[in-house]
Amino acid sequence: MATKAKIAILGASGYTGADAVRLAARHPHVEITALTANTHAGKAMADVFPHFFMLDLPKLVAWESVDWSGLDTVFCGLPHGTTQEITAAVLAANPKIKILDMSADFRLRDGATYAEWYGHEHQAPELQKEAVYGLTEFYRKEITAARLVACPGCYPTATLLALVPIAKAGLIHAEDIIVDAKSGVTGAGRGLKQNTLFSEAGEGLSPYSIGKHRHAPEIEQEIGVAVGGKVTINFTPHLIPMARGELCTSYVRLKGATADDLRKALADAYRDEPFVHVAPKGVVPQTQNVRGSNYVQIGVFEDRIPGRAIVISTLDNLVKGSAGQAIQNMNLVLGYPETTGLEQIALFP
Structure with missing residues (x-):
């Protein structure tokens, strides 16, 4: 495109929306034309x-007041359950627009699975069928x-990048996967919640949504695609007392393979990928290695239990885990x- 693409960011007052603004503001080929945040409509960003004091950004408005006809792309940073009808309305107003949805509303391909995990029927089932799962790699x-x-x-994103290539290659037993996941508090959103108050979340580590986190079926869906069958995983997330960052430790049972085989398979899979890096043997992925960047670091280690291995992956939950991946897809x-x-490059220290 010769001219700059005109973009809108819905939910710009949330953490993912704000990171989309941060990244898009310095993108050489886009112009931020509209920013929405219904609860903050009328305010400056x-x-x-x-x-954002140094940026000349449009004022926040209610999404209903945006003229969609002149836009090329829309980023949706709204909470799950709110994006479906809005997306339908935007596409009705401009069928040629491209939508990068950062919510969970269109990730699950099966409508029944969506209803089971999100507690209501999907409000835009035809669009759900059309949506492409946006794991870029x-x-x-x-x-x-x-x-x-x-x-x-x-x-x-962190789990699937670590596991799909080795599951697809038949190097692990897909029915025996345990994922211990940890994320910074921005993953819980910007709304006021007791468990994310500084005095509640600081100086501590707490699991949540044990055995029922809504990201589990998303992970199972994509590993199932890789192995050609239904998969159920053991997935437990934890809240860690830092703003951004994520680290997932996956415990896998080997299928006639070694930890070195897993590392080689991952290195081969991502050899030409610009943002996914497989660490050399013995190098431990850490959240500080990727903070503020769109990069993913993956490491593989032998377990002391024979026939098992440990795969560790880390990313910034607001960048490659959300807004950065949306920009990559845009x-x-x-x-x-x-x-x-x-x-x-990652921010360090």
Whole structure:
């Protein structure tokens, strides 16, 4: 595209929306045309997020007041359950628009599974069928041609990048996967919640949604695609007292393979990927290695239990786990180089 693409970001007052603004503001090929946040309509973005003081951004408005006809792309950073009808309305107003949805509303392909885990029937079932799962490294070709991209959650992104290649290669038993996952408190959203208050979340570590986290069926769906069958995993998330970052430790049972075989399979799978890096033997992935970046680091280790291995993956939950992956997918659907605007090195210390 010769001119800059005009984009809107829905839910710009949330953490994922704000990170989409941060990344898009310095993207050379896009112009932020509209920002919505119904509860903050009329405010300047810098009033809601003071770190944007230097940017000339449009004021926040209610989503209903946006003129969709002149836009090329929309990022949806709204809570699950709110995006379906809005997405339908946006596409009705402009069928050619490209939508990068960062919520969970279009990630699950099966309507019954969605209703089971989210507690209500899907409000846009035809769009649900159309949506392409937006894990860039696995669905690049489909994303390029898509109108609606369902960007994965942060936990599924970290877990699936670590496990799908080795499950697909038949190197592990897909029916015996245990995932111990930990995320910074931004993963819980910006709304006021008692468990994310500083005095509640600080200086402690707490599991949540034990045995029933809504990202589990998303992970099972994609591993199931890889192995050609139904898969059930053991997935437990934890809240860690830091703003951003995520680390998933997956325990797997080997299938006639070694930890070195897993590492080689992952290295081969991601050899040409710009953002996924497999650590050399003995190097331990850490959240501080990827903080603020769109990069993923994966490491493989022998377990002291014979026949088992440990796969560790880490990413920034707001970047590759959300807004960064959405920008990566936007680059694909608009025909820009995939890494554009996303090559920031991690912030350290």
